[in-house]
Amino acid sequence: MYGLFRRWQRAGVWQRVLTALPRHNSLSALLPYFKEPILKLPRFGIFNVHSGLLPQYAGPAAPVHTMLADEPELGVTLHVIDREIDTGPILSSATLPVDKSRSLFGHLPRLYEPGVELFLHELPDLEAGRVPTGRAQDPKARRYHNLPTMNQIAAVEVHGYRLFNTQDYGELVQRFGANRPLNEIADLSQNVPPRERKTPQRDG
Template identity: 30%
Template sequence: MTGKELRLVFMGTPDFAVASLKELVEGGYNVVGVITAPDKPAGRGKKLHDSAVKKYAVENNLNVLQPDKLKNPDFLAELNALKADLQVVVAFRMLPEVVWKMPRLGTFNLHGSLLPQYRGAAPLNWAVINGETKTGVTTFLLDHKIDTGKILFKKEIAIWENDTVGTIHDSLMDIGAKLVLQTVDALADGNYEAIPQSELIDETEIKHAPKIFKEDCKIDWSEDVETVRNLIRGLSPYPAAWSSLVHTETAKEIPTKIFFAMQVEDNKDTVPGTIESDGKNFVKVACANGWLQITDLQIAGKKRMKVQDFLRGFQQIGEYRFV
């Protein structure tokens, strides 16, 4: 049997997953059902919004299911009625055993890291934050623990000096979609080797990728330049690293997101968070062992902008420091 003859159920929610679903659909694969998150209220009017995967699925007349609970008997009955040979998961939630064991060929997941490294909810972010020079995507068979199943295929890419999590996301979205097709075809004809993760690395050497919270995004300027810069790159454009511009006399605080910064040569040794600017073209901030020059930022209540545009409307920058 070929991959295109299999009855596939696809599970995913964000844009990252759409690329894989699109590759399957446009490649002529038989997607008999799409499982995605329920519509969620968003924006000022709190109107219900479809997930990116639902939008694509509806536009292409695919059968869509949006369960609130994956163990709901009605949903399980609907899923079982699809008679899937294989389930494909890309950027979805953790599945109960009754779901991932349902198809005869099981369920595989596309994960945004080179497993077993960076298991968890935010693998792309943490790889950049930790200063890694490579990352990738992995397909693996689901089992009882999250991101621990037997590995099927991997594809590696370099993380370059000026990459952000945004550029890495976009590269891996397309690479991952092609890896999904490769995996479906291999599972269909039995041409694969499933490798236990325990054979690849000692558990004590594994780096994890937990969900990122607001406190994880706060910049500590007393860290070294490379650490601060990697944090900024690893959170750009979302959820974005942040700091507060604090007026040196009034202590007024302005929350500020920082999207990109470059290391610059400056031998002055000063208090971390100190700002230097010509008021027109640059804003430099002192770290523990050097200086970063900010290129893109966003202050509370404003849109993201280049630092030159920011300075035109914020000429009092010399009265502030970052905390």
């Protein structure tokens, strides 16, 4: 996804799309990587809901790295996007207790709920024309984590978590309007051929 995003950016796709839209006071983004022409378009800036606590869990797949560090909570941070990745001023943050009965997949949609609430909290000020005030990140506390390796992904289970289970998937599907019973979803999962797996190892 990041590769596609960057290719569109180099081709000027985002700049053409945003220039064609009415002038925005602000923009909320899912992918926190924009360059100068786009950064200047919204009057109040571009905001990102990052699925990790900043500055210590910058970079993609922050929940994976948070779980590998055996943190008791996952975090989400609302911040202003600047020229670099996950370095802009922090507006607010929230945490979600880690539940070992849930899979990694099961935590992700629950994590973005407080993230959306953080953004909605800023909307009244934006609508009133007030620019949100953020706090600068401490560069000494910053830790940038790359996309996890296959060994790191496998090590999630070594730390006592499952990557995925049908219960979490079924609850998510039912929540967003599908009427398929959980037992049917579980039956479908049994038909997926097993993948060859390496023995999980801790990186580093």
